[in-house]
Amino acid sequence: MSLKTRCQPFARYVQSAKNAGYYPYFRPLSRSWGTEVEVDGRRLIMIGSNDYLGLSHEPRVMEAAAKALRRWGTGAGGSRFLCGNLVLHEVLEERLAAFVNKKKAVVHVTGFSTNLGAIACLLTPQDVILCDRENHASIFEGCQASRARLIPFAHNDVEAAAKKLASIREKKSQSLILLITEGVFSMSGDMSPLPELIRLKEEYPDLLIYLDDAHGLGVMGPGGRGTVAHFDLTSQVDFIMGTFSKALASVGGFIAADDEDVLEYLRHNSRPLIFSAALPASNAATVLGCLDILEQEPERVERLWDITRRVHAGYQEIGLITGDSKTPIIPIHIGDDLKAATFARDLFEAGVFALPAIFPAVPRGQAVIRTAYMSTHEERQIEFVLETLDRLAKKHRIRATDLAGREPFLTKDQFSSQSLRV
Template sequence: MDLFDKCYAFKRHEEVKAMGLYPYFQPIYENYGPIVKMDGREIVMAGSNNYLGLTTDPRVKEAAIEAIKKYGTGCSGSRYLNGTLDIHIKLEEQLAEFVGKESALLFSTGFQTNQGAIVPLIGKDDYVISDKDNHASIVQGTLISKGLWGSDVLVRYRHNDMQHLEEVISKLPLDAGKLIVTDGVFSMSGNIVNLPELVRIARKYNARIMLDDAHGLGVLGKGGRGTANHFGLDDQVDIIMGTFSKSFASLGGFIAGEKPVIDYIKHHSPALIFSASMTPPQVAAVLKALEIIKAEPERIERLHYNANKVRQGLKNLGFNVLDGQTPIVPVVIGDDLLTFKFWRMLFDNGVFVNAVISPAVPQGMQLLRLSFMATHEDKHLDFVIETFEKVGKELALID
């Protein structure tokens, strides 16, 4: 069997394309925040993680441009050697302060951040304990640990099921090093982790906690300080991880925690040491976004108003909308083809959302994932609700 045989045999995407229903890799030609240009038309974007609407904010764009003028377009090397700028250090200091930790460390993407933190932390006799629905970047990090040290190091528990977590963790040696890793806000469902219970279990069984707050920072907690802050548990979470590709209007990621822990990761993480650092415009954009997040908390209020308005509107129409308190609004459709069809009809009518099928969600839970921005106006939200009503009726999903 040739290595590439599986590639030549892979036809599912072509079949869906032939039906005109393929929802992925759709190019955006111009981006104005809530409105984008796709397929030669203006479309309401209801599927971006640009939660605070800052990727198109003139102040953020200007900061990025100024950074290019001062430092150039890239760093051409890793943080470890020749790729550290003064603004990398400034951003690390500001992020540590923002999430209430001693120290922070930047990585070039959020994906790399999870891998980059988990791999050096988990040694031969340690355990990483991971929620089954954690983001793929956590999964990859844990699989590397498993590859390095054997299958015993990786223990998984049912999604947000604290009873199961306690069951699996109680079987591990009490004095062994343990890291519980969880998303703060789960990216597909918008579920928030049961952090109070997770903290109780971690303390009881001598485990450390790493919280991936990609979708919580800038969204939950006081002034957007994230999921731990939302529960008043900032000091109980050992490592907070965040990405810049959502509320922070850029690309990259960070971890924050105690200084010796951050220093250790800084000197042992292949994902950090062997990868070029965040580019100047990316760093400058995050610095400006952070300044705006602190100065304009009303953006967060508006974001929640927007998401709640659509969540309620779609529920009132009879759609199966998962409950939540985040800007993520999942509408369960329950079938691959119907999800693609619904997606296509929304797109044809001027609304972009994300089509999510298995394995990203379990079979039967195929869904349309809507996500909102602080910069959506009521007219955009009304249009999304009206379009859902129209398409839902045409497909006989609602009366």
């Protein structure tokens, strides 16, 4: 089969969705004000961004980035291993480690490459990885690259994880076992049952726990210090991974731990760290600026939670189905793929920007509109969004009363593990 024959059906499918007017992805934003964006000359309210604290447009953060750009230039000029390791990277590692209360941290150029590089270099084919099925694609890529035995467990199902753990220990008494989960899941907005997962260590003290807190950092816990701080379990989690691409308003990622030898090994063996150019100075300075603001103004996190509670209540009043979300990520269950795409198109026409997750990102018949809120959303914007959703939910018949008797929404283990995640 030629490459063209392989790709053409997909390209035709995309083109037909574009022709029919309901292809929603890769929309070019011509401007952004954070909570509002300009597309095709129209200004829309953004309810899909991961910039949870709105810091990407905070003047002090922008100034810190601009200053670093003037001092260090636009690119680092090489890998951190060779010529691109800036003082800023090291300062940032210290600040991040202190922020999440771990001894050390290692910064990578993206969150994706942090997971990929760390998991791939720490695990070997003799080891076993227990992985929540809803974990991010970068985690699964890391697992695959490590060639460790990958054992997925049903989403947030501690009992399933415990059973699998017992059976691994029975068969492979010497293997290193790493359990990987996320603090806040990126699509469903639900939280990991971290205390219960950690309790597995009582029976299996050598179990290692790796928490991807991409969506928990800046959102969960006192002052946004993350999901482990929220549960006050920092010392029990062996690895905390975070990204700069969400609440920290930039790109990049890090992994933090208390074992300095392990992190030294990782620093010299994570392939994306050694073989990718370093994070540009302006991005590192952005994150430092965000950490300053988080430390000085924890009320920004509180405001995010006020808005989150307000929107959850508003969705409930409208009758929307939102699964187990208790966070600023709130999926709206639609069901049918085409209906979700049409709903998103109507939202767009009405002046609200949010995207659908359809098959294969979610199982067939389980399409959602992923909405996410920011601490900088204003009351007038929230009111407008809720009024619009109310009107469109009636029009498209997606309220709980409309969907009664249909398949339940997002039952455990329904998302496919290798799906698209944001």
